Amino acid sequence: MSFKPQHEIHQRRFGRNLGVGLSLGAFVVLVLALTLVKVTSSDFKFPQNQAADQN
Structure with missing residues (x-):
């Protein structure tokens, strides 16, 4: 079983x-x-917890 040649678009x-x-x-x-x-x-520093800053 042989495969057909690929078409140009493929x-x-x-x-x-x-x-x-x-x-x-x-x-x-x-x-x-x-x-x-x-x-x-x-x-590099991780950002501070904003929830703690707002209290």
Whole structure:
């Protein structure tokens, strides 16, 4: 049993999907890296509890 060759539109769609997937992956890595840099910096402080400030 052999498969039929892919139509041209499927090849173009795969290329476009691959590009979108790689772009999305790069964006996720960028956000993760920025978050890690912000959290691990020495001047990072958790916000004070606002409920305690209002009393």
